[in-house]
Amino acid sequence: MKLAFSTLGVPGMSVTEVVRLAAGTGYQGVELRAHPEEPVHPGLTSAERAPVAEEFERGGVAVLAVAGYARVAAEGDDEPVAAELAGLVELARDLGAPYVRVFPGGGGRDPAEADATAARRLGAAAPHAADLGVRILLETHDSHRAGADVARVAGTVGHGSVGAVWDVMHTWLAGEEAPASHAVLAPHLGYVQVKDIASAEDTTPLPLGAGVLPLRTCLDALDPGAWVCWEYEKRWYPDAAELPGLLAGGRDYLLRLGAPKQ
Numbered sequence: 001m002k003l004a005f006s007t008l009g010v011p012g013m014s015v016t017e018v019v020r021l022a023a024g025t026g027y028q029g030v031e032l033r034a035h036p037e038e039p040v041h042p043g044l045t046s047a048e049r050a051p052v053a054e055e056f057e058r059g060g061v062a063v064l065a066v067a068g069y070a071r072v073a074a075e076g077d078d079e080p081v082a083a084e085l086a087g088l089v090e091l092a093r094d095l096g097a098p099y100v101r102v103f104p105g106g107g108g109r110d111p112a113e114a115d116a117t118a119a120r121r122l123g124a125a126a127p128h129a130a131d132l133g134v135r136i137l138l139e140t141h142d143s144h145r146a147g148a149d150v151a152r153v154a155g156t157v158g159h160g161s162v163g164a165v166w167d168v169m170h171t172w173l174a175g176e177e178a179p180a181s182h183a184v185l186a187p188h189l190g191y192v193q194v195k196d197i198a199s200a201e202d203t204t205p206l207p208l209g210a211g212v213l214p215l216r217t218c219l220d221a222l223d224p225g226a227w228v229c230w231e232y233e234k235r236w237y238p239d240a241a242e243l244p245g246l247l248a249g250g251r252d253y254l255l256r257l258g259a260p261k262q
Contacts, residue, residue: 086128
């Protein structure tokens with residue numbers, strides 16, 4: 001099992017500090033939140049991107065994914081979404097990241113129409129992603145919270161450069177058992193996002209193992225060598241504990257859960 005954390009947990013932290021933090025706490029990778037609030041986002045020029053890639057390479061830390069905010073199932077014209085997807089894919093290519101994370105965003109729409117919109121847009125973006133060596137991963141989130149929802153879209157696209165991110169909180173909130181989530185997502189899976197929370201009503205981030213999410217069951221399903229990313233949502237919960245002090249303990253907890261069973 002290879003471990004990463006999301007910069008959603010360290011809002012505004014510089015690239016140098018992120019690399020140092022990952023290397024110092026035993027994480028092999030980082031999921032970069034690609035938003036204008038953060039140091040890394042699609043608006044960076046080529047000259048600004050190169051030092052970021054070099055910083056990660058020097059530190060021996062992988063950029064696992066560019067976590068974008070494109071909403072591929074949302075209403076509206078395809079062109080702005082296509083441009084956003086292209087920009088995220090190109091950013092991932094420039095940083096050496098294998099994955100781009102996107103959201104569904106189809107809330108309030110007829111589910112069949114939302115599926116069709118997402119599949120059309122992802123299918124159109126897939127050849128460009130393939131040319132650049134990047135996979136676009138649709139996260140289990142919002143309108144497509146269950147693994148079955150995301151697998152339905154990815155299966156319709158049917159392209160190797162379109163896959164899934166399994167956010168274990170959202171599939172749990174959807175009432176989907178972890179083995180069922182894994183079974184439908186496995187053919188499309190890029191990596192897994194883990195976190196912990198107190199309850200369905202209180203999703204304030206907690207240290208891993210301190211909440212109710214079935215993390216052991218989720219990790220039991222994964223292939224050896226799978227990427228697991230801790231997405232600690234500090235940006236949305238400013239009163240939550242600071243992530244840097246939790247990372248080493250979270251790493252040890254995940255490695256215990258993922259250890260081969262005797």
